[in-house]
Amino acid sequence: MKFNIALLAGDGIGPEVINEAVKVSDAIAKKFNHEINWTPALTGACAIDAVGVPYPDETHEICMKADAVLFGAIGHPKYDNDPSAKVRPEQGLLLMRKKLGLFANVRPTFTFPSLIDNSPLKRERIEGTDLVFLRELTGGIYFGEKGRKDNGDTAFDNCVYTRAEVQRLAKKGFELAMTRSKKLCCVDKANVLETSRLWRETVQAMEKDYPEVEVSYEFVDAVAMRLVQWPNSYDVLITENLFGDILTDEASVISGSMGLMPSASVGEHTSLYEPIHGSYPQATGLNIANPLATILSAAMMFEDAFGLKAEADAIRAVVNKSLAEGIVTEDLAPKGAKAYKTSEVGDWLVANL
Amino acid sequence: MKFNIALLAGDGIGPEVINEAVKVSDAIAKKFNHEINWTPALTGACAIDAVGVPYPDETHEICMKADAVLFGAIGHPKYDNDPSAKVRPEQGLLLMRKKLGLFANVRPTFTFPSLIDNSPLKRERIEGTDLVFLRELTGGIYFGEKGRKDNGDTAFDNCVYTRAEVQRLAKKGFELAMTRSKKLCCVDKANVLETSRLWRETVQAMEKDYPEVEVSYEFVDAVAMRLVQWPNSYDVLITENLFGDILTDEASVISGSMGLMPSASVGEHTSLYEPIHGSYPQATGLNIANPLATILSAAMMFEDAFGLKAEADAIRAVVNKSLAEGIVTEDLAPKGAKAYKTSEVGDWLVANL
Ligand SMILES: CC(C)[C@H](C(=O)O)[C@@H](O)C(=O)O
Numbered sequence: 120m121k122f123n124i125a126l127l128a129g130d131g132i133g134p135e136v137i138n139e140a141v142k143v144s145d146a147i148a149k150k151f152n153h154e155i156n157w158t159p160a161l162t163g164a165c166a167i168d169a170v171g172v173p174y175p176d177e178t179h180e181i182c183m184k185a186d187a188v189l190f191g192a193i194g195h196p197k198y199d200n201d202p203s204a205k206v207r208p209e210q211g212l213l214l215m216r217k218k219l220g221l222f223a224n225v226r227p228t229f230t231f232p233s234l235i236d237n238s239p240l241k242r243e244r245i246e247g248t249d250l251v252f253l254r255e256l257t258g259g260i261y262f263g264e265k266g267r268k269d270n271g272d273t274a275f276d277n278c279v280y281t282r283a284e285v286q287r288l289a290k291k292g293f294e295l296a297m298t299r300s301k302k303l304c305c306v307d308k309a310n311v312l313e314t315s316r317l318w319r320e321t322v323q324a325m326e327k328d329y330p331e332v333e334v335s336y337e338f339v340d341a342v343a344m345r346l347v348q349w350p351n352s353y354d355v356l357i358t359e360n361l362f363g364d365i366l367t368d369e370a371s372v373i374s375g376s377m378g379l380m381p382s383a384s385v386g387e388h389t390s391l392y393e394p395i396h397g398s399y400p401q402a403t404g405l406n407i408a409n410p411l412a413t414i415l416s417a418a419m420m421f422e423d424a425f426g427l428k429a430e431a432d433a434i435r436a437v438v439n440k441s442l443a444e445g446i447v448t449e450d451l452a453p454k455g456a457k458a459y460k461t462s463e464v465g466d467w468l469v470a471n472l
Numbered sequence: 473m474k475f476n477i478a479l480l481a482g483d484g485i486g487p488e489v490i491n492e493a494v495k496v497s498d499a500i501a502k503k504f505n506h507e508i509n510w511t512p513a514l515t516g517a518c519a520i521d522a523v524g525v526p527y528p529d530e531t532h533e534i535c536m537k538a539d540a541v542l543f544g545a546i547g548h549p550k551y552d553n554d555p556s557a558k559v560r561p562e563q564g565l566l567l568m569r570k571k572l573g574l575f576a577n578v579r580p581t582f583t584f585p586s587l588i589d590n591s592p593l594k595r596e597r598i599e600g601t602d603l604v605f606l607r608e609l610t611g612g613i614y615f616g617e618k619g620r621k622d623n624g625d626t627a628f629d630n631c632v633y634t635r636a637e638v639q640r641l642a643k644k645g646f647e648l649a650m651t652r653s654k655k656l657c658c659v660d661k662a663n664v665l666e667t668s669r670l671w672r673e674t675v676q677a678m679e680k681d682y683p684e685v686e687v688s689y690e691f692v693d694a695v696a697m698r699l700v701q702w703p704n705s706y707d708v709l710i711t712e713n714l715f716g717d718i719l720t721d722e723a724s725v726i727s728g729s730m731g732l733m734p735s736a737s738v739g740e741h742t743s744l745y746e747p748i749h750g751s752y753p754q755a756t757g758l759n760i761a762n763p764l765a766t767i768l769s770a771a772m773m774f775e776d777a778f779g780l781k782a783e784a785d786a787i788r789a790v791v792n793k794s795l796a797e798g799i800v801t802e803d804l805a806p807k808g809a810k811a812y813k814t815s816e817v818g819d820w821l822v823a824n825l
């Protein structure tokens with residue numbers, strides 16, 4: 120098969136981790152007789168520096184034409200301390216999500232047996248955790264009307280959801296639950312918010328179409344607690360944009376393997392794969408960043424965007440092997456053990472595929 | 473001194489834990505020569521059952537006349553499964569907060585040395601944790617305009633904040649920080665929300681009035697992570713209503729002592745003290761619920777509402793003694809050890825004051 124992949128490396132360590140994901144993807148493609156055509160494009164702070172906007176039209180065109188997008192990370196400290204600045208890298212992220220119609224953010228949290236002791240949680244609490252959040256990504260309070268009144272003394276943000284938006288996200292949730300343990304948790308704040316009541320009634324009405332799926336409804340505050348107490352009691356969780364932002368980040372640290380967690384954002388026009396970690400500016404250019412989350416995001420891309428499960432499994436297998444053999448960057452190297460460079464980890468994976 | 477305290481026991485185990493807090497408060501009053509006049513009033517499901525509304529006018533009158541309110545817990549399963557029901561106990565809670573002007577919810581999270589191993593977190597992560605959230609409680613998306621359009625297919629919730637609302641909450645935060653380690657964290661989502669940008673700019677403008685306080689600004693998703701990773705890195709945190717709902721609950725489970733955490737809600741007309749746990753309906757009438765969170769809430773009341781620190785410290789000291797000597801309810805009793813009844817714990821505390 121032949122694929123066109125848009126390559127958005129972004130800022131900070133983005134280019135370094137993306138580089139390793141490209142190496143591994145190319146090696147897999149070669150092994151399984153595929154051909155990948157990578158098209159690099161600018162986004163984030165580097166795009167602001169180059170052309171003045173964080174998500175240039177040219178980048179959008181490249182993404183729209185691609186079969187999938189592989190994304191690194193964006194953000195630079197020079198834009199950090201002033202969230203009200205006119206142009207910021209995150210605006211590019213939101214614009215990209217909206218323009219590409221990436222309405223569902225898929226965020227798995229799972230554990231690696233060899234890394235379980237990195238978790239801030241006790242072993243018995245985290246062991247066996249394997250959950251997936253589906254976060255709605257193009258609606259809610261992120262994209263509602265916002266502004267000021269009363270000479271700037273009153274601010275407002277409107278949260279809006281339509282039944283159709285909830286349905287398309289929930290459909291993905293039910294479908295995903297069917298491929299897993301058939302447990303779906305709808306996370307909302309239906310005791311306070313009207314949008315949450317719409318979420319809940321919409322999901323309730325869909326239950327009959329998936330009689331095998333056991334659906335539960337939990338308030339967002341209760342989920343924030345149970346994620347710390349018994350994360351292994353969850354399977355698939357669906358939720359709106361802002362709750363998803365908070366809870367997926369909370370979930371990502373409980374595994375103790377945040378540097379390894381991949382993600383996907385799927386939608387109308389294409390799908391995008393990215394590590395959940397940030398651009399880690401302090402490490403830029405040092406060749407020390409952990410590339411595994413990006414490489415595992417590429418594995419998600421092979422499986423979900425191209426339907427190539429064997430290829431994805433081959434990537435995951437070699438990643439597991441590298442972990443088991445201690446071929447890891449400094450964030451994962453035990454005290455006193457050798458820490459490998461970003462590029463050395465990639466080289467080892469390619470050699471051992 | 474003489475005090476009038478409104479006593480809102482509520483539902484489920486509310487009356488049982490309130491009963492022990494009254495016993496301990498009366499014993500303290502006697503010891504220190506005060507006189508407490510308790511006025512019971514209905515709220516929650518029991519108020520709906522009795523008079524059709526969850527926060528009756530009569531209850532409101534009693535609270536307004538009182539020097540402080542001691543609150544148990546509300547909620548009953550018969551109202552749980554239908555968040556869109558016309559009358560629900562939580563509506564009473566929101567109405568009460570609004571009508572009493574309880575704009576600041578004070579939620580400490582701290583550890584008890586003898587209970588540290590109950591935490592889902594590893595000891596080295598949780599040890600030394602002693603933080604306080606100040607959650608704005610009468611504004612934001614909880615109280616903004618909400619409703620439906622398009623024949624019910626579109627739902628909206630409006631989040632609104634005024635500069636004055638932020639200032640009065642932040643003022644409490646700065647003042648509290650001055651009595652502690654002088655570290656204040658403003659939690660917002662200023663990279664996305666206009667209300668958060670108003671929060672941030674308002675707090676920034678107040679920094680000059682508290683030159684000794686070191687202020688940091690963190691995004692809500694980052695705080696959701698760091699609370700699990702390094703809770704002991706926080707001191708005082710201020711945040712808006714919905715973020716506070718999620719984060720204070722997350723914080724409450726990390727200590728492993730949720731059944732012991734007190735809280736206060738302070739405001740324009742009076743102040744209210746309550747345990748953070750719920751009404752625990754399954755345990756109703758069994759005399760097994762842990763009364764310590766309510767008793768420690770009464771201690772907060774003595775100190776903060778009446779300025780009686782010695783009285784508050786006496787309550788805390790005897791609670792610590794009961795923990796150290798294992799006079800605890802079943803939730804805290806180690807396997808095989810004797811579990812005391814709710815009323816037995818109260819009796820022991822009174823006897824050992
Ligand atoms: C950078 C920010 C706008 C973004 C979000 O809130 O969606 C980030 O936190 C994320 O989760 O991808």
Ligand SMILES: CC(C)[C@H](C(=O)O)[C@@H](O)C(=O)O
Pocket residue numbers: 310311340562565717
């Ligand atoms: C019951 C509910 C309305 C309430 C809230 O969201 O404020 C509760 O979760 C709380 O935190 O006191």
